[in-house]
Amino acid sequence: MMKGKMKDNGLLQDEPLLFEQGGKGRKGYSLPAWDVEKEDPPKTIPSHLLREGLEGFPQLSEVEVVRHFTRLSQWNYGVDSGFYPLGSCTMKYNPKVNEEVVKLKGFTQAHPYQPEDLVQGILQLMYELERFLCEITGMDRVTLQPAAGAHGELTGMMMIRAALHLRGEKRKKVLVPDTAHGTNCSTSTIASYQMVEIKSNDQGIISPDQVAKVMDHEVAAIMVTNPNTLGLFEEHLGEIAEIVHRKGGFVYCDGANLNALMGIVRLGDLGVDMVHLNLHKTFATPHGGGGPGAGPLAVKKELAPFLPIPVIEKEGNGYRFNFDRPNSIGRIKAFYGNFGVILKAYAYILSMGAEGLKRASEMAVLNANYLMKRLKNTYYLPYDRPCMHECVFTDRYQEKHHVSTLDIAKRLIDYGFHPPTIYFPLVVKGALMMEPTETESKEGLDRFIETMITIAREAKENPDLLRQAPSKVKVRRLDEVLAARKPKLRWTPKT
Ligand SMILES: *Cc1c(COP(=O)(O)O)cnc(C)c1O
Numbered sequence: 410m411m412k413g414k415m416k417d418n419g420l421l422q423d424e425p426l427l428f429e430q431g432g433k434g435r436k437g438y439s440l441p442a443w444d445v446e447k448e449d450p451p452k453t454i455p456s457h458l459l460r461e462g463l464e465g466f467p468q469l470s471e472v473e474v475v476r477h478f479t480r481l482s483q484w485n486y487g488v489d490s491g492f493y494p495l496g497s498c499t500m501k502y503n504p505k506v507n508e509e510v511v512k513l514k515g516f517t518q519a520h521p522y523q524p525e526d527l528v529q530g531i532l533q534l535m536y537e538l539e540r541f542l543c544e545i546t547g548m549d550r551v552t553l554q555p556a557a558g559a560h561g562e563l564t565g566m567m568m569i570r571a572a573l574h575l576r577g578e579k580r581k582k583v584l585v586p587d588t589a590h591g592t593n594c595s596t597s598t599i600a601s602y603q604m605v606e607i608k609s610n611d612q613g614i615i616s617p618d619q620v621a622k623v624m625d626h627e628v629a630a631i632m633v634t635n636p637n638t639l640g641l642f643e644e645h646l647g648e649i650a651e652i653v654h655r656k657g658g659f660v661y662c663d664g665a666n667l668n669a670l671m672g673i674v675r676l677g678d679l680g681v682d683m684v685h686l687n688l689h690k691t692f693a694t695p696h697g698g699g700g701p702g703a704g705p706l707a708v709k710k711e712l713a714p715f716l717p718i719p720v721i722e723k724e725g726n727g728y729r730f731n732f733d734r735p736n737s738i739g740r741i742k743a744f745y746g747n748f749g750v751i752l753k754a755y756a757y758i759l760s761m762g763a764e765g766l767k768r769a770s771e772m773a774v775l776n777a778n779y780l781m782k783r784l785k786n787t788y789y790l791p792y793d794r795p796c797m798h799e800c801v802f803t804d805r806y807q808e809k810h811h812v813s814t815l816d817i818a819k820r821l822i823d824y825g826f827h828p829p830t831i832y833f834p835l836v837v838k839g840a841l842m843m844e845p846t847e848t849e850s851k852e853g854l855d856r857f858i859e860t861m862i863t864i865a866r867e868a869k870e871n872p873d874l875l876r877q878a879p880s881k882v883k884v885r886r887l888d889e890v891l892a893a894r895k896p897k898l899r900w901t902p903k904t
Pocket residue numbers: 497498556557558559560590592634663664665666687702704
C-alpha cells in the first residue's frame with residue numbers, strides 16, 4: 410500500500426487517512442507479557458462474533474493516532490475559534506459551565522429504564538424546565554421530546570391535524586410567508602398539507618390584508634417565523650392571529666430564534682397557539698456539527714390533549730410520567746428527548762435568571778443593529794429599518810465590479826472569519842444574512858466590520874483578490890456543482 414504523503418505546507422499539514430499511515434506490526438500500546446492465565450476467546454465468545462482478520466486495517470502507534478485526530482480537529486472552525494455570523498443559525502458562544510453540569514455523575518449514570526421513583530430529581534428538572542419555557546413563551550404546556558427545530562414543527566402540525574380530526578374537519582392548506590424558514594415549507598408538506606405562500610410587503614413583513622385574502626375554512630394553520638428570515642419582527646402577528654382564528658385555523662410560530670425575544674415578547678400573548686424553540690440555538694447547546702439538539706414545542710391548553718406521550722405531571726411532592734392520554738399523537742422520540750440538551754437549557758436559564766435572559770435578547774438585537782448601521786453605506790440594505798437579531802445585505806453595490814456575494818463570503822475566510830449565510834432568504838437577491846449574536850464584544854464586531862469595509866474596497870480596486878478567494882486556506886474554492894452532483898463519499902485503497 411502506498412503511504413499517504415504529509416505535504417510540507419508549514420503548519421497547514423495535509424492529513425492522510427489513517428489507512429494510509431502506519432506500518433505493519435505497529436500498536437497503540439505496549440504492555441508487559443501476561444503473567445496470569447489467558448482467557449481463550451473462542452471459548453467465551455460465540456464463533457460468529459469472532460473475526461479472523463481484517464484486510465488492510467491500519468496499524469498505527471498511539472502517537473500517530475493522537476496526532477492524526479488532533480490535526481484534524483485543528484482544521485475545524487468553530488465559535489470557540491472565532492466569530493461565526495451565520496444568519497438564522499445563532500452560532501453563539503455557550504458558557505462551558507453548562508457542559509460541566511451535564512457531566513455530573515447523577516445525570517450521566519441515570520438510565521431511562523430506571524423506575525420513576527428513582528429518577529424523581531430528573532423528572533422534577535424536566536417539569537420545571539417546562540414551566541420556565543411556558544413562562545418565557547406565554548404558553549400552557551410543553552413537550553421536551555422533539556430532537557430538533559424541524560422535529561418540533563412536525564410534532565406541532567401533527568397535533569393540529571389531530572385537533573381538526575377530533576372536530577371532524579379535514580382542512581387541506583397551510584399558509585406560509587415567503588420569509589419563513591425553509592423547514593416551515595417542508596414541514597407543512599411532509600404533514601401532507603398544501604402550502605400556500607403569502608408574499609411579504611415592502612416592509613419585509615406580512616400584512617393582515619394578505620392573510621385575510623387567502624384565509625378560509627380549508628386552511629388548517631398559518632406557520633409564521635418570528636422574527637422572520639429577514640431578521641424583522643412580524644408586527645401584525647396579533648391581528649393576523651385573530652383573522653386565522655375567526656375561520657377556525659391555528660397559528661403556529663417558529664420561535665427557533667428566540668434570542669431576539671426572550672423576556673421582551675411572549676408569543677402566546679400575541680395569539681400564537683403553538684411555538685417551538687431551539688434549545689440548540691438559544692439555550693446553551695452549541696448549534697451545528699450534527700450533535701444532538703432539542704426543539705421543545707410549547708402549546709396553549711386547548712391543544713395540550715394532543716401532546717406526545719408521555720407528559721410529566723406533578724402530584725403532591727412527586728412527579729410521574731402520564732401515558733394515559735387518549736387524544737395524544739403518540740410517541741415522537743425514544744424515551745423523553747435528548748436529556749443532555751434539556752439539562753443544559755435548565756442550567757442556563759437558572760444561571761441567567763429572568764433579567765439575564767432579557768439582557769441576552771437586548772444584546773443580540775443591539776449587536777445586529779450596530780452591524781447593520783455601520784455597514785449600510787458599504788453594502789446594500791434592502792430593508793432599511795430596525796432589525797431584530799440579524800440583518801440582511803446584498804451584493805448590489807459590488808455587482809458593478811463583477812464581484813458577487815459568493816466572492817465576498819470566500820474572501821472573509823482569508824481574513825479568518827466564518828462567512829455569513831448567503832443567498833438566503835430567497836426573497837432577497839444575493840443575500841448576505843448576518844447574525845452577530847449576543848456573545849460578541851464590541852471590539853470583535855468592529856474587527857468584522859472593518860474587514861467587511863476592506864473587502865468592499867478590494868472589490869473596487871482589486872476584484873481578482875475576491876474572485877480567487879480563499880487563498881490562505883488548505884482547500885481553495887471548490888467546484889460546488891461538482892461537489893453536489895458527484896460527491897466523493899467512499900475511500901478506495903490506493904494500490
Ligand atoms: C434553525 C431553524 C430551524 C430548524 O431547526 P433544526 O433544529 O435545524 O431542525 C427552523 N426555523 C428557524 C427559524 C431556524 O432558525
